[in-house]
Amino acid sequence: MRVAVIGARGQLGAAIVHQFGASHSVVPFDHSALEITDAAAVDASLSRASPDVIVNCAAYNAVDAAEADPVAALEINALGVRTLARWAGGHGAALVHYSTDFVFDGTATRPYSETDTPNPRSVYAASKLIGEWFALDAPRGYVLRVESLFGRAPDGPPAKGSVASIIAALRSGAVARVFVDRTVSPTSVIDAASATRELVEGAFSPGLFHCVNTGACTWLELAEYAAELLGVVPRLDPVKVADVALPAPRPQYCALSNDKLRALGINMPTWQESLQRHLAGLDRGDARKSPRHER
Ligand SMILES: NC(=O)c1ccc[n+]([C@@H]2O[C@H](COP(=O)([O-])OP(=O)(O)OC[C@H]3O[C@@H](n4cnc5c(N)ncnc54)[C@H](OP(=O)(O)O)[C@@H]3O)[C@@H](O)[C@H]2O)c1
Structure with missing residues (x-):
């Protein structure tokens, strides 16, 4: 297959390039x-590349900045996706696009499934939901919701985001501020890339999928587990969501269920397994070496 990867130098994009590169012809676009x-x-670019599959990892991810810059968020996260979806539909290509747990309002008491109704509470979240709709409008549109990305492909950019910040603080002995009441299903970029490849290679029916590591945790629980793995005594500043003023509200409970992927035979490792692998420096594009494939 010819696979065009857009946003190829991002955290997930680099993992996708690496993952597909082993067995497919990859055309990366940064x-x-x-x-x-x-x-x-x-x-012009896609017509030259003539891909069978487009994997879109490009996004406007500045959650707080988006509140003051809604047009930029919509241009990239919604209208840019519409452009890709139209090209894919017109040329018989599959489109893989990534969305977020933020499309939910976070008031659930059990992991969200793909059939739960979104209720975005921020500009970023709304822009991502509209992008989902455009991507799913493509005849072969796959939308994978990921969450709290962590990990690093061999050629990937330095990890960023909440998990990376917590790990950096633990390693340096700095204080890590962690939510005690925000629940997430962290997602390794290596595992998300592997699941993407399995989904595309399996030619499964297109649609919406929750592509997260199995399980859920608060940021406090993740920090404590990471500290244990690193063998350090953590310096943590536990805070509640309600006590931190941020421009964009965060959904409080956002565990996602990956049962739909599992029903296809695509088994995501637990977040603990993948965090362990990441902290041990074992992230590889070939996730067949990961615990997921040893089970
Ligand atoms: N990171 C998370 O925790 C998280 C959580 C939930 C969902 N997601 C979703 O997962 C996907 C991948 O996220 P990520 O963290 O890997 O993102 P990332 O590291 O920020 O990478 C995004 C890439 O897209 C590029 N880009 C931005 N605007 C573009 C545009 N207008 N045209 C072309 N390229 C553009 C960026 O290039 P420049 O940097 O050069 O602008 C960057 O290389 C996104 O859909 C994101 O919304 C991420």
Whole structure:
């Protein structure tokens, strides 16, 4: 298969390039090579690359900044996706796109499934939900909701985000501020990339999938487990969501169920297994070496 990866130098994009590179012909587009809000550029670049599959990892991810910059968020997370979906539909290509747990309001008391009704509470979340709709409008559109990404592909950029910040603080002895009442299903980029490949290679029916590591935790629980793995005494500043003023509200309970992927035979490792692998420096594009495939 020819696989065009957009946003190829991002945290997930680099893992996708590595994952597909072993067995497919990959055409990576970083931001400097392709601007997804430029429909003419998208058409020209994709027509040249002629992919069977487009994997879109490009996104406007500045959750708080989006509150003051809604048009930019919509241009990239919604209208840019529409451009890709239209190209994919017009050329018989599959489109894989990534969304987020933030599409939910976080008031659930059990893991969200794909059939639960979204209720976005921020500009970023709304822009991502609209992007989902456009992606799913493509005849072969796959939307994978991921959450709290961590890990690093061999050629990937330095890890960033909440998990990376907690790990960096633990390693340096700095204080890590952690939510005690925000529940997430952390997602290894290595595992998300592996699941993406399995989904595409399996030619499963398109649609919406929750692509997260199995299980859930609060940020406090994750920090304590990471500290144990690293063998350090953590310096933690536990806070409640309600006590931290952020421009964009965070959904409080956002565990996602990956049962739909599991029913297809795509088994996501637990977040503990994948965090352990990441902290041991064992992240590899070939996730067949991971605990997931040893079970
Ligand atoms: N990170 C998380 O914890 C998280 C959580 C939930 C969902 N997600 C979703 O997962 C996907 C991957 O996220 P990520 O963390 O890997 O993102 P990332 O590391 O920020 O990478 C995104 C990439 O997209 C590029 N990009 C941004 N705007 C673009 C545009 N207009 N045209 C073309 N390329 C553009 C960026 O390039 P520049 O940096 O050069 O602009 C960057 O390389 C996204 O859909 C995101 O919304 C992520």
